[in-house]
């Protein structure tokens with residue numbers, strides 16, 4: 001028997017964004033001695049000048065809660081109206097229960113669906129795509145999508161390929177009902193040929209079923225920098241073009257480009273390869289934030305809107321990409337000017 005249920009078609013949009021950057025600012029000069037590098041080299045190769053690190057007693061969930069409170073207040077809704085929490089992260093140190101349930105508990109949101117997304121630096125765009133599809137199909141009304149990381153807990157400060165790249169922070173958006181289409185179709189995918197290019201080592205390299213788990217060391221992040229760089233520049237540009245076309249738009253219809261903040265040279269190359277016009281405002285939050293994985297897109301969105309208030313309500317292209325290798329992106333209407 002067929003289900004007696006008519007699928008609603010409810011449009012969705014980002015209602016508000018919130019961000020939290022831990023107060024401690026770490027300049028390149030604090031990191032260079034251990035990796036035989038220099039402030040100049042790091043700025044030239046990545047664009048990074050400074051980044052934020054969380055305090056020892058500040059958890060990734062604590063940061064997520066701070067960003068979420070801002071997003072919920074700006075959306076002008078009651079926290080109890082949130083019926084779904086999607087938390088994208090790779091640095092919540094527990095397999096279970098999930099980071100999203102810790103946020104629900106801290107925010108005293110009762111009964112909400114709560115789950116985590118493990119898609120590394122693409123996690124926020126995966127979560128946003130899921131939120132959009134849930135609202136459109138009637139499974140949710142107000143979805144809190146969080147990207148938050150405390151990567152400083154998983155850094156090898158002697159590793160020349162990572163210590164200066166990754167950092168901490170949290171961003172969150174409230175996605176809710178809209179009269180018009182505020183989030184375009186999400187493109188999601190993977191390139192598992194390059195699965196080993198970025199990894200938390202030794203977690204997956206050393207572990208085999210039957211291993212003595214007590215021998216495993218605390219995992220730290222490693223990457224093959226050049227491999228990731230080449231993949232991002234060539235493959236992610238194709239994904240970006242596909243996202244714009246799927247939305248029924250052309251590059252001229254895009255007001256802002258908010259890619260994952262991995263490396264400023266990757267951002268420049270993507271902007272050029274996708275032939276985005278000079279009128280497009282490009283997020284370069286990496287300079288003072290570093291690479292915060294799943295947090296980077298909502299953090300960059302918040303910073304861009306603070307710098308360019310005229311972008312509220314305009315179209316932005318979002319693309320996340322990272323370990324897996326995985327990618328996801330969509331065109332969104334940026335949130336309206338906050339109510340609060």
Ligand SMILES: CC(C)(COP(=O)(O)OP(=O)(O)OC[C@H]1O[C@@H](n2cnc3c(N)ncnc32)[C@H](O)[C@@H]1OP(=O)(O)O)[C@@H](O)C(=O)NCCC(=O)NCCS
Nearest residue numbers: 036037038041045121160161225226228229262263321322
């Ligand atoms: C990590 C990264 C900055 C390294 O830059 P690179 O130009 O690829 O560096 P290479 O490893 O090819 O080394 C080039 C030279 O710089 C030197 N070098 C490498 N790391 C260095 C460092 N941290 N400081 C100073 N010199 C360094 C090397 O010794 C080498 O010197 P040589 O030419 O005299 O032999 C770059 O590969 C990168 O940003 N990749 C993408 C990373 C990324 O975005 N990851 C996140 C994806 S989500």
